Each structure stands twice: as structure tokens, then as C-alpha cells.
Amino acid sequence: MTSFQRWAFCLTVPAALLTLCLYVLPILQVLALSFTEPTFGVGNYVALFQNAAIGRVVRTTVFVSAVTTVLTIVMSYAVAFALVHMRPATRRVALFMVMVPFWISVLVRAFAWVTILRRNGVLNSALVGSGAVSEPLELVYNQFGVIVGMVHYMMPFAIMLLYANLSEIDLRIIQAARSLGARPVTIFFRVWVPLSMPGLAIAGLFIVIFSLGFLVTPAILGAGRVLMVAEYISVQISSTLRWGVATALSTMLLLVVAILVALAMRSSALRAAFEGGRK
Amino acid sequence: MTPRSRHLLERALPTLFAWLLLAFLFVPVLVVIPVALTDRDYLSLPNNGISFDHFAALANWRAGWMASILTSLGIALASSVMATAVSAAFAIGAWVYVGRWPSILRVILLSPLIVPPIIYAVGMVRLWSKLGLLDTWLGVTIVHVILAMPLAVLAIGASLSNLDPRLVQAARSLGARPATIFGRVILPNIVPGTVAGAILAFIVSWDEITVTLFITSRGIVTLPRKIWTSIADAVDPALAAIATVMLAVTIVGLILRMTVWDRIAQRRS
Numbered sequence: 001m002t003s004f005q006r007w008a009f010c011l012t013v014p015a016a017l018l019t020l021c022l023y024v025l026p027i028l029q030v031l032a033l034s035f036t037e038p039t040f041g042v043g044n045y046v047a048l049f050q051n052a053a054i055g056r057v058v059r060t061t062v063f064v065s066a067v068t069t070v071l072t073i074v075m076s077y078a079v080a081f082a083l084v085h086m087r088p089a090t091r092r093v094a095l096f097m098v099m100v101p102f103w104i105s106v107l108v109r110a111f112a113w114v115t116i117l118r119r120n121g122v123l124n125s126a127l128v129g130s131g132a133v134s135e136p137l138e139l140v141y142n143q144f145g146v147i148v149g150m151v152h153y154m155m156p157f158a159i160m161l162l163y164a165n166l167s168e169i170d171l172r173i174i175q176a177a178r179s180l181g182a183r184p185v186t187i188f189f190r191v192w193v194p195l196s197m198p199g200l201a202i203a204g205l206f207i208v209i210f211s212l213g214f215l216v217t218p219a220i221l222g223a224g225r226v227l228m229v230a231e232y233i234s235v236q237i238s239s240t241l242r243w244g245v246a247t248a249l250s251t252m253l254l255l256v257v258a259i260l261v262a263l264a265m266r267s268s269a270l271r272a273a274f275e276g277g278r279k
Numbered sequence: 280m281t282p283r284s285r286h287l288l289e290r291a292l293p294t295l296f297a298w299l300l301l302a303f304l305f306v307p308v309l310v311v312i313p314v315a316l317t318d319r320d321y322l323s324l325p326n327n328g329i330s331f332d333h334f335a336a337l338a339n340w341r342a343g344w345m346a347s348i349l350t351s352l353g354i355a356l357a358s359s360v361m362a363t364a365v366s367a368a369f370a371i372g373a374w375v376y377v378g379r380w381p382s383i384l385r386v387i388l389l390s391p392l393i394v395p396p397i398i399y400a401v402g403m404v405r406l407w408s409k410l411g412l413l414d415t416w417l418g419v420t421i422v423h424v425i426l427a428m429p430l431a432v433l434a435i436g437a438s439l440s441n442l443d444p445r446l447v448q449a450a451r452s453l454g455a456r457p458a459t460i461f462g463r464v465i466l467p468n469i470v471p472g473t474v475a476g477a478i479l480a481f482i483v484s485w486d487e488i489t490v491t492l493f494i495t496s497r498g499i500v501t502l503p504r505k506i507w508t509s510i511a512d513a514v515d516p517a518l519a520a521i522a523t524v525m526l527a528v529t530i531v532g533l534i535l536r537m538t539v540w541d542r543i544a545q546r547r548s
Binding site: 011092098125257 | 395532
């Protein structure tokens with residue numbers, strides 16, 4: 001190793017120490033605690049599968065995450081597809097409308113949805129006031145509200161991933177399809193959609209992972225009535241102090257995320273994004 | 280089907296659908312503005328005219344909003360500076376030192392982007408309570424540095440991938456010492472990426488809630504934590520006022536990003 005290379009190696013050391021000691025180690029400790037707290041063994045995992053309350057939490061999490069992912073992907077694809085076809089000036093306006101919710105704090109967004117969807121909120125006032133409904137609708141503090149908030153949170157991510165993917169598609173392929181007489185609907189389903197499969201897969205993966213471990217929006221818009229895994233873990237470590245259950249659930253969550261990422265790493269696009277370095 | 284109705288079905292309807300979805304993204308966020316201007320003292324739309332009382336309430340020191348803004352600013356500045364320094368060092372080191380070690384480390388370093396923060400929160404509560412760092416400035420800042428590093432590394436790495444390695448070879452062949460190469464050849468060439476990394480790191484820390492929620496209690500009240508507590512109470516329109524201020528800052532920042540930044544980038548290239 002030359003002195004220059006030694007210097008370069010040393011530059012990576014502070015980041016390595018920080019992440020290993022203060023990120024990797026605490027997470028490994030979570031894994032370890034799930035087997036030792038309160039007693040040594042796999043008791044916590046047995047409890048996970050026997051406890052009816054945890055079963056309900058897991059089912060809610062999987063259901064809400066699945067619905068969120070499907071809705072987000074379909075709706076984001078529609079937006080990304082329209083973005084690709086817009087004139088540059090119009091596209092700037094549309095992108096602005098995507099970026100504002102993207103950058104605004106997740107808390108502000110959840111709060112805005114509470115204001116809109118609550119029993120005497122903006123939407124219900126309008127609906128009752130106009131006589132469209134006689135009784136205010138139950139729009140929040142249930143799965144509906146949580147899913148609305150989560151889709152709203154996830155869409156900007158998905159739109160940006162899909163837009164990047166769609167704008168790389170060679171438009172000459174589309175022209176070729178058109179000149180061969182394909183109708184727009186055919187072109188959409190048989191050319192655009194197959195060509196954007198890598199983007200769809202990556203966006204879907206990110207949204208599933210974000211949804212499964214999401215704390216803030218489900219907690220605020222569910223208000224304890226739509227209990228998902230992250231909020232359940234948070235209750236275990238801050239009020240009931242059942243560390244064994246909390247760490248075992250965290251481990252399972254981490255395992256699911258790892259499996260999903262491992263599956264996705266078989267796609268070369270994502271691998272490139274992660275390993276990066278020199279082009 | 281007439282050509283007209285076909286055009287309607289194949290072009291106009293999808294476009295309309297896309298704009299409705301864009302409205303779904305954009306308009307709900309704006310609702311905090313009228314609520315902040317309400318003349319009543321609970322969350323509602325303005326009844327008889329608008330009032331700026333709730334903005335005035337933000338400035339009242341005893342309400343705690345100013346204190347939490349300053350807390351968040353302090354922590355975000357400190358963690359942004361540290362995260363940027365460590366990430367820039369790492370990114371440059373990994374760019375020069377090609378091998379297995381940096382690419383493994385890079386995956387670990389970027390993992391907070393994917394690993395659910397609640398898992399990290401569980402780990403940090405445990406570690407900080409053992410080390411007595413719960414609810415301290417240092418404890419929060421360190422966690423924010425860790426969480427801000429991935430985006431800083433990505434931004435600086437993007438800048439580096441545009442840098443010509445022959446520049447470094449030229450400097451070495453002319454006899455420049457390593458410190459000179461890192462400080463005076465590489466670093467000046469990645470300033471835009473580093474600035475972008477610092478801004479992203481600042482935003483990550485400024486917005487962080489999930490982990491902060493568990494490692495702080497009464498001592499360190501960051502702005503997100505204060506908002507979180509207020510949403511649980513869900514009555515005070517001051518919440519809408521602070522949300523409006525944050526929305527305004529975001530919009531101004533974005534407009535600057537879309538105009539000034541692009542112009543600087545154009546001038547450089």
C-alpha cells in the first residue's frame with residue numbers, strides 16, 4: 001500500500017467507527033436481547049406466534065402496507081407517466097406540486113390530514129354543509145385514514161423513482177410501436193409497462209419496507225385504533241417495558257426487510273445504486 | 280367510437296386523472312394555512328374574519344415553540360457539520376481506495392435509509408440509558424449524525440463520480456503530497472456535492488422524529504417532538520401556525536432550489 005492509499009484508507013476510518021459502534025452494535029444488541037430478555041431462549045418468538053394481540057397487529061400491518069403499496073404504485077405511475085409527456089414548463093409546475101409534500105415534515109402532513117378528515121374537520125364540514133351527507137363520516141382514526149395518510153406520504157418517493165425510470169425509456173421504441181399501428185392503450189400496456197418493470201419493482205420494494213416499519217403516520221392517524229408493528233414496539237419499550245417482545249418483533253421486522261432487500265438485490269439496477277463508487 | 284371520443288379517452292382522461300392526483304398531493308398540505316388564521320381558539324376554519332393571534336402565540340417564549348425551534352436549529356447545525364465532515368472524508372477515501380472494504384462499508388453506512396428507524400430507536404434507548412446519554416444534547420446529536428450520513432455520502436459520492444481520476448494522477452506525478460491532493464485537488468472540486476450533502480444532513484436532523492421520540496423526554500424538546508406532543512392534544516391552532524411557517528420555508532427553499540441552484544450549476548459547467 002502506498003502512502004497515498006494509506007491516507008485514503010484512514011479517511012474511511014471515522015465513518016466506519018461511528019457506524020459500527022453506534023449503529024450496527026446497538027442493532028445487534030436488539031437481536032441479542034430478543035433471545036436473552038427476560039430469560040435465555042426462544043421464548044419471545046414462541047410468544048409472538050401465540051399472542052392473539054400481536055397476531056392482530058401483524059395482520060393489520062400487512063393489510064395496511066399491502067393496500068398502501070398497491071394504491072401508491074398505481075397512482076404514482078399515472079403521475080409519472082403524465083410527467084414524462086408534459087411540456088417542460090408544465091412539468092416544472094407538476095414537479096413542484098410533488099416536491100412540496102416530499103420535503104414538508106411528515107408531522108405537518110399527518111396534522112393536515114387530521115384537520116381535514118376529523119369528525120368536525122374541513123371535509124366533513126363541507127359535506128354536511130352542502131347536504132351531501134346528513135351525519136359526519138368516520139374518515140380518520142381508522143384504517144381508511146391511516147391508508148390515506150400513508151399513500152400521501154409514499155407517493156412523492158414513488159413518483160420520483162418511477163419518473164426517473166420512465167424518462168430513461170428510449171422514445172424511439174414507442175415511435176416504432178406507433179408506426180407499426182399499435183393503439184395507445186396497447187402501447188401503454190405492452191410497451192411502457194413492461195419497460196418500466198425495474199422501476200416498478202424498486203418503488204414497490206421501498207414502499208413495502210417503509211410501510212411495514214412506519215411509526216408516525218399510523219400512530220397519528222390511527223390514534224391507537226389501528227395498531228401497527230412500529231407503534232406496538234414503541235408501546236412495549238416506553239410504557240409496558242416488555243423488552244423481550246419489543247426486541248423479538250424488531251428482529252422479525254429486520255428479518256423481513258433483509259429478505260425483501262436480498263430478493264431485490266438480484267435486480268442489477270438496485271445493486272448499482274447501493275454499491276456505487278466510480279462509474 | 281369517433282376520433283374525438285377516442286382522443287378524450289386515451290389522452291384527456293389520463294391527463295385529468297394525473298392532475299387530480301397532483302392536487303391530492305399538494306392541496307391537503309395547504310389546509311394548515313386557513314386553520315392557522317382562524318379567529319377561534321380551537322382547530323377550525325376562520326369564522327368571522329381572520330386573525331394572526333396564533334402566529335403571535337408562537338413568539339411567546341413561555342409557549343415553548345421558540346425554545347424548541349432553537350433546540351432543533353442547534354442540533355441540526357451541529358449534526359450537519361459533523362455528518363458532512365465524516366461523510367466527505369469517507370466518500371473521498373472510498374473513491375481513492377478502491378477495494379472490498381469501502382464497498383462493504385458503504386452498504387452498512389447507507390443501511391439507515393432502509394432499516395426501519397423504530398429498530399434503531401429500540402437499540403439506542405438501550406445503549407444511551409446504559410451510557411447516561413438519554414435526553415442529552417450529545418445523545419441526540421450523535422444519533423442525528425448517524426441518520427444524516429447516508430444522504431450526505433450519496434450527495435458527495437455523486438459529485439465525486441463526476442471527477443476525473445486523471446486529475447489526481449496528474450497531481451501525484453507532479454509530486455504533490457497526499458494532504459495536498461486531498462485538500463487542494465479533490466476537495467475544491469466537490470464543493471457543490473458537499474454543500475448539497477450538508478443541506479440534506481441538516482434537513483434529516485431537523486425533521487427527525489422516530490428515534491428522537493424515544494431518546495428524549497423533557498430536557499431536549501426538538502421542534503418535531505413538540506409538534507408530536509401537540510398533535511396528541513389536538514386543539515391548539517398554534518400548531519397550524521407553526522405548520523404554516525414550515526410550509527412557507529419549504530416552499531421558499533424549493534423555489535430557490537429550482538431557480539438559483541440550477542443557475543449556479545449552469546454557470547459552473
